[in-house]
Amino acid sequence: MYQLTFSFEEFLAEFWQKKPTIIKGGFKDFIDPISPDELAGLAMEEEIDSRYIAKHGSEWDVRHGPLTFDDVPEDNWSFIVQAVNHWHEGAARLVTPFRQLPNWLLDDLMISYSTPGGGVGPHIDQYDVFIIQGSGKRHWRVGPKKDDYEEEFGHPALRQIKGFEPIIDDMLEPGDILYIPPGFPHDGYAIETSMSFSVGFRSPKKQELLSSFADYVIANEIGDVHYHNPDLPARQNSGAILDDEFNAMETMMRSLLDHPEVMKAWLGEHLSNSRHELDIIAAEPVWENAEVHQFLKSGEALKRLGGLRAFYYPEQPSVLFINGERFELPEECGDAAAQLCDAETVTQAQLGEMVDHPAFIDLIAQLINLGYWYPVE
Structure with missing residues (x-):
């Protein structure tokens, strides 16, 4: 399990959407949760969003996945895979320490593999990101937030800027975290072959x-x-x-x-829609309610699908918004929504008497059969 070495409350008060910072040793004894070969395997898949980016002198080369790696240069290239938390359970654990922020703000876990010199050039993003340095070392520069940076068109697929005077200019080593709020220009390149893990938070426009x-x-x-x-x-x-x-x-x-109720219903459905593909595998054969009940009563655990967006309003604890749909339970199911939406796994110990409520078991059976929750192995 990954644990942050700093106070998240203090971080939010001083830095969140205010200024960038490097947190040295943000994760102690950090080990990559996914290997380069596993990441490359994901990049080869049709349904997974990936990019290859290389620099040859002053020229940039960008290719969109599915990728192949048959003819790549020795250095000055990277490949990036989006939403890895949707497809790799080990990598998804890296998101858990950041759940002190609202899940509805979470976008995805993006992972990049870079050879020496690999990067995407100076650019500006409009979301909050925690860039965790994995294996290897990477040099980062971050500039001040301004409105007059000049765009540079090194490649149509890259929205780069011409340059900036850095306010942060440092090297990241394994376990270090670089936080960048929206609007701050940044540029990073690998000093040696390295992995970077970016937990991104995107607010709606x-x-x-x-x-x-x-x-x-x-x-x-x-x-x-x-x-x-x-x-x-x-x-x-x-x-x-x-x-x-x-x-x-x-x-x-x-x-x-x-109409507050209409607005809440719409917003719940809207925010629970994912921007990225999910690794949904419907249950086969389907689970019957009695089977679900017995499974939970025996002490087994169910886990929420990686990247699945599931939300509720505290004043409506029996209404859930999951993957763009509304699900409703009887009021006597109490905090059912909180149990399913706040925790990544659910067991009888958490559910208490609710595990015996037919409507709750019926909902759980639906969610398992949709592929939204699955048994923990």
Whole structure:
């Protein structure tokens, strides 16, 4: 089990979305949770997002997966695999220490393998990231947050900038952590063959929230009401949109947001959707309720699928939002949602008497058969 060596509360107060920092020895005696060969195997898979990035002099070469490694140079190249926590259980354990942050902010665990000189060039990201140095050493530079960095187009697939004066200029060794908030330019390259593990947190944008809510409103036929004005006055200026008319239609739109239960249902479904593919394998044969009940009563554990997004509202402890869907239990199931969404594994010891509730067992059977939870081996 990976454990942080620093106070997360103090880190949040001083650094979170405020300034970048290097935490030396953030993980003690750090060992890579995945080998380069295993990572390369994932990069060869069709459904897994991966990239190969190399620099030849001033020229950049970028290829998107599935990758092959038959003809790669000796150095100055990297390959990157997204959402490894969805596909490799050992690597997924690296995310657990960061669950002191909200799961709905978590994006993924990205892992890069770099030969000496390998990197992606100076660039700016719009998400929070903890870059954990694994085996090998890597040199990192981080610059101040500004609005006037000039873009450089070394390759169409790379959004690079021309350069910056560093406020951090240091080398990371195994177990060191570099935290970078959104908007701070950074550039890292491998000093020797190395592995880097990036736990990324991505907050939603206004645009995507508005677009998603509009889709939800349409799909659920909410607000299917026309503008009406029985007191419409006659006018000479027929081309004008009068203030009263503008205000009435603006009020119509705003009224869609005036339903907290609708907003909560939409947001729960929206945030529980994953941006990355999941390694979902439906149960075969399907589990019957009696089998699920016996499994839990015997003391066995169920584990949530890596990368699966599962959330709840504390004031609605029997409603769950899982992978874009809403699931509801009877109120007497109490903190069922918290048990399933807060913990990565669930056992009878955690569930108590709930393990004997037919509706809860029925839900667990559904989740197992969907491939969302599975027995711990």
